[in-house]
Amino acid sequence: GARGRYRLDMTGDTDYGPLSADLILGTSGPTRLDIQRANLSGVDFTGSLVQTRAGPFAGSLRGNGNGLAGVVTLAAAGRYQSADFHLRSSGTSFEGPANLSIGYAIIDGRAVLYDRPEVIAKVQLADTRYGAFFINAMRADIDYRAGRGRAKALVEGRSEVPFRIALNAQMEPRL
Numbered sequence: 465g466a467r468g469r470y471r472l473d474m475t476g477d478t479d480y481g482p483l484s485a486d487l488i489l490g491t492s493g494p495t496r497l498d499i500q501r502a503n504l505s506g507v508d509f510t511g512s513l514v515q516t517r518a519g520p521f522a523g524s525l526r527g528n529g530n531g532l533a534g535v536v537t538l539a540a541a542g543r544y545q546s547a548d549f550h551l552r553s554s555g556t557s558f559e560g561p562a563n564l565s566i567g568y569a570i571i572d573g574r575a576v577l578y579d580r581p582e583v584i585a586k587v588q589l590a591d592t593r594y595g596a597f598f599i600n601a602m603r604a605d606i607d608y609r610a611g612r613g614r615a616k617a618l619v620e621g622r623s624e625v626p627f628r629i630a631l632n633a634q635m636e637p638r639l
Contacts, residue, residue, distance in 0.1 A: 466488050468490075468492055469488050469489060469490040469491070469492075469496075470488070470489040470490075470491070471486070471487070471488050471489075472485070472486070472487040472488070472489060473485075473486050474486075474487070477560070478504065478560055479560045479561055479562040480504060480505055480558040480559075480560045480562055480564055481504060481505025481506075481558045481559035481560040482503075482504075482505060482559065482560075483502075483503070483504050483505075484501075484502070484503050485499070485501065485502035485503070485509075486499075486500040486501040486502070487499055487500065487502070488500060494514050494515045494516070494517075495514070495515040496512065496513065496514045496515070497512065497513045497514075497521075498511075498512045499511050499512070499525070503529075504558075505530060505557075505558040505559045505560065506529050506530030506559075507527050507528070507529045507530045507532050507556075508527070508528055508529045509525060509526065509527050510525075510526050511523060511524050511525035511526055512524075513525070513538060516539075516540040518540045518542060518543045519540070519543055520538070520539070520540040520541070520543070520544060520545035520546070521538045521540075521545065522538055522539050522540060523537075523538055524536065524537045524538070525538075527551075530556050530557065530558075531553055531554050531555040531556035531557070531566070532551070532552070532553045532556045532566075533551075533552050533553075534549065534550055534551030534552055534571075535549070535550055535551075536548070536549045536551075537549075541576045541578075544576055544577050544578050545576070545577045546574065546575065546576040546577075547574070547575050547576075548573075548574045549571065549572070549573055549574070549575075549585075550571070550572050551569065551570075551571040551572075552569065552570055552571075553566040553568065553569035554567075554568055554569075555567065556569075562594065562595060563593060563594065563595050563596075564593065564594050565591075565592065565593045566589065566591075566592045567590050567591025567592060568588075568589070568590040568591060568592075569587075569588065569589050569590075569592070570586075570587070570588045571585065571586075571587050571588075572585065572586050573585025573586065573587075573606075578610070580609075580610050580611040580637075581608070582608065582609045582610070583606055583607075583608045583613075584606065584607050584608070584609075585604070585605075585606045586604070586605050586606075587602065587603070587604040587605075587606075588602065588603050588604075589601070589602040589603075590602070596623060596624075597621070597623050598621045598622050598623070599619060599620070599621040600620045600621045600622070601618075601619075601620050601621075602617065602618065602619045602620070602621075603617065603618050604616065604617035604618075604619075605617070608635055611635075611636070611637040612635060612636055612637065613634075613635045614632075614633060614634055614635065615631065615632075615633045615635065616631065616632050616633075617629070617630070617631050618630045618631075
């Protein structure tokens with residue numbers, strides 16, 4: 465307990481490296497989660513989330529360390545959850561068996577979890593490895609709303625063989 469709330473002290477291993485966290489969960493009144501301290505493979509996390517009257521959570525989560533910096537801001541869009549995200553990475557390497565390392569990344573966007581989700585994002589990656597999959601360079605632009613939208617991407621890398629893929633997609637409810 466922590467003054468009428470619950471303190472959660474956690475440690476563990478994940479596919480992305482060691483995780484430790486000290487969280488406080490409040491359940492009297494609106495549900496609230498306060499991150500006192502959290503660390504995943506050298507990235508420190510802080511923030512607070514509180515459940516709104518409409519149901520979704522509001523607040524922000526910040527990450528910093530191991531070459532990564534960013535913020536995810538949660539809010540209510542009526543009764544639906546929204547998230548604005550802005551992440552930057554330069555030389556980030558996670559210790560776990562997933563073998564994830566990010567040479568460079570810029571990720572900005574917004575998602576709203578409507579019945580037909582809305583996702584608007586711009587993503588740039590370079591020198592990124594996930595397992596045996598390597599992305600030399602990637603750029604993507606996504607604008608998807610109410611079952612319709614577009615996505616453009618260019619990805620160059622290698623797995624067992626080198627590849628270069630460009631796409632320009634139009635998304636429709638029946639496709």
